[in-house]
Every structure is written in structure tokens, then in C-alpha cells.
Amino acid sequence: MDDVVTDLPPPSRFLLEDLNNFTPPSQPLPSPFLVFSNLDSNKSFHPSLLIVAMSSPSLHFLHHLSFKTLIGALVLPEFAFSGNTVEPSLGDKSCNIYALNHSDKLIMIALVQYSVTAERSHEVSKLLIGERIIPERVLILDSVQSRYFRGKLSPDDIFAVKLETSLERKSSDTGDSPLIKGLDYFSSGSVVDGLAAALLSRCQLKKIKGTLCVSWPHFGISVMSLIKSLLLKDVLAGINPSSDMNLESGYLSFSRRKDLHLDSELYT
Template identity: 75%
Template sequence: MDDVITDIPPPSRFLLEDLNNFTPSPPPLPSPFLVFSSADSKKSFSPSLFIIAMSSPSLHFLHHLSSKTLTGTLVLPEIPFSGNTIEPSLQDKSCNIYTLNDTDKSIMIALVQFPVTSERSHSVAKLLVGEKIIPQRVLILDSVQSRNFRGRLSPDETIAFKLETLLERKDSDALIKGLDYFPSGSVIDGLAAALLSRCQLKNIKATLGVSWPDLGVPVMKLIRSILVKDVLTGVNYSTEGDYEVEYLQLSRRKGRTDSELYT
């Protein structure tokens, strides 16, 4: 007679993966899309340079460029509009696309102010580059993630690196000069990686610049220096207000609530 206490119990009638069959799969998310003014809705754009900003210092500096015109918006359906202001604000969860008003160069700017999950990165990258907007050159600005960096990052150290597509690296006139390449063994992921891969696939000259830390006036000055000296050379631009003071205040506020950023 079997010992019901010590004998191995019979297998369950259902495997764990079988139990998931009884749970309805969530409906697929709607695709992201671009919205332009009625005058530009059927128009394609071919800027000489397309700057896509995601890091805090690059967003803050480019937002305060006064010589820009709102051209369109990228809509990610899972990001609610509630809480956004009527006029573009750094507090909004949005992705506005601007044209920099300059007579000599055609420059577009995208300010990505909401998080994009890994699952959505490629669809967003495809939408931004190579369909409605076909740029000659792309600059992506993001922050270094400490979890992906091989080595120790000190919050008191301000650094920046770059990665380039093959076509950009072959160009003797590099868009960003004086930056080391991102160290081997470190990783770039998310939307920044998807955008760089998209540019490589479409044979577009592209540079990804990443900086550390994401907060503080020193990193703001570093990003501003890179943009002014290398990227916006010869472009007439102006900034609104004292953005460095604003950024210092923002860094202090976020530093108190996001201190784990530097751990």
C-alpha cells in the first residue's frame, strides 16, 4: 500500500504555462503616430540635421532655444495627456518636434520628455527617422545609465562619450569632436540604441552622445558647450531666461527625490 505522506505526489493536472491559457492576453497597444499641422500633414521633411534629445541637460537647453517653431508631435497612446500644459513645458510628458528658425541650415529638434519602454523603442525610432522625417544627419543625446557602464561612475565627475554609425565614422568632418568613444564592455539600450540602429540601417550619418551625470550645472555646461561649438556652429540662436539657474534649481529638487540615480 502506498504511503500517502512520504510518496512523491502525482504531477499536477496543469503545467504552469498551461494555466496561462485561461488568462486572456491583453489587447495590443495602438501604434505611435506623428501629428503635424494641416499645412505639413502631407509633407516630408529632409533636415540637414535632426537632434533628438532625451537627457535632462539636453532637454533643458534645447527647450530654452527661443528661435524654434513647433512643427509636430509624436503621440505614444499609453502616455496620457492629462497634466500637460497648453504651451510646451519641461514638465509635460510629451515629444514635441521643432524646426530651428535659421536661413542657412534646416535643423529639426525632437524633445522626448516621456519614458519609452524597450518594447516600444523600435516602433518609435522607426517613426522618428526614415519615414516622414528623412534627415541627412542625426544627433541623439542621452544619459549614461550606471547599471550599463563598465566601471564606477562618481556623481562628482562629469563625463561624456559618443558612438557613431559607420557612415559617420568614415566622415572626416565629425559632428562631435573631442569626445572619446563609449568604452568597450559598456552597454547602450532603449530608445537611444534603437535610434542609432535605425540610422545605421538607413545609411544615415548619426552620432549618439551620452553624458553623466544627468543632473547638475557642470553637465549642463558640458552639453551646452558641445552643442554650441560643434553642432550649432554658424546658427543664429538665442535662449530664453537664465536656464542655468533654472537647471540648478531643478537638479536640487530632483536630487532630493531621486538620490538613487547615483547609487
């Protein structure tokens, strides 16, 4: 006869791992993909520079950049098109890809206007770098994530710092100037994750000169002016930024609305 005191009891029907045995696995999401215009549908691109913008200040500035041409988009199936406008808008959940000819060189710009999860970051980075799009250089523009930053961040702090691939850091040794000049490097002990980290890792893996520039705070006219100044001085010198004379004032009203929704923990 079994000893009801010392024998191990059978598994409980209420254990979570047992309940999961009867739950059908969720369907995997379809893979992201690139869509280009008919003329470019089977073409590979070799731009001198690929700019991937994710931060609010960089998205706002580059959206208003003159003389760029929409040539394609990166589609994440989990984001529906139903809420997007016909013409590209900063309010859309999209990733439009533009071409910009500057000094007889092709520059491509990807405006990532949705939040890419960590699970999808490597898939997206492979599409943007190294398959159909093979750039000589890459610039990634993102914001500092306060939870991964070593030290306290105040809303009154305004700064931008950078990380570079080993090949980019050796540019000065080979006679090339750094893509972004005059910026300090990201502080030791701080971490970058998500799509920005995946893109920079992709550059390192493919031996492409890559620079990640992260700025703080997430919103505000001052940080947008800082990013605008860096791009026009070092990256897009000679480019007309916008035909809209109210670029700064437009972003000021936009960032004020966004600030109302920010969690106070961003600034701790």
C-alpha cells in the same frame, strides 16, 4: 490498476502556466503616430540635421532655444494628454517636434519627455527616422545608464562620450568634419540600450550619419553647461540659445529637486 507511486501525477491546478491558460490576453497597445500641423500634414521632411533629446540637460537647453517653431508631435497612446499644459512645458509627458532654420538649412528637434519602453523603442525610432522624417544627419542626446557602464561612476564625475555609425566615423575620410568634435568614444564593455540604441541602429540601417552623445551625471548645472557648450560650438554655432538670462540658475533649482528622487544605486 495505476501505480500511484511511479505514475506521473496530473498537472496541478496551481501551476502558473496552467493558470495563464484561463487568463485572457491583454489588449495590444495602439501604435504610436506622428501628428503635424495642417500645412505639413502630408509633407515629408528632409532636414540637414535631426536632434533627438532625451537627457534632462539637453531637454532643458533645447527647450529654451530661441527661434524654433513647433510643427508636430510624436504621440504614444499610453501617455494621456490630461496632465499636459496648453503651451509646451518641460513638465509634460510629450514628444514635441520643432523646426529651426539655421544658415538656410532646416534643423529638426524632437524633445522626448517621456520614458519609452524597450518594446516600443523600435516603433518610435522608425517614426522619427526614415519615413516622414528623412534627415541627412542625426544627433541623439541621452544620459549614461550606470547599470550598463563598465566601471564606477561618481556624482563628482562630469563627462560626455559618443558613439557613431560607420558612415559618420568615415566623415573625416570624405572631407567632412565630425558632428561632435573633441569627445572620446564610449568605453569598450559599456552598453547603451532603449530608444537611444534603437535610433542609432536605425541610422546604421538606413545609412544615415548618426552620432549618439551620452553624458553623466543625469542632473546638474555642470553637465548642462557641458552639453550647452558642445552644441553651441559644434552643432548650433551662431544660434542664440535663449532669451532667458537665468537658464543655468533655473536648471540648478530643477536638478536639485530631481536629485532628491534619485536612487542611490545610480552612483554605485
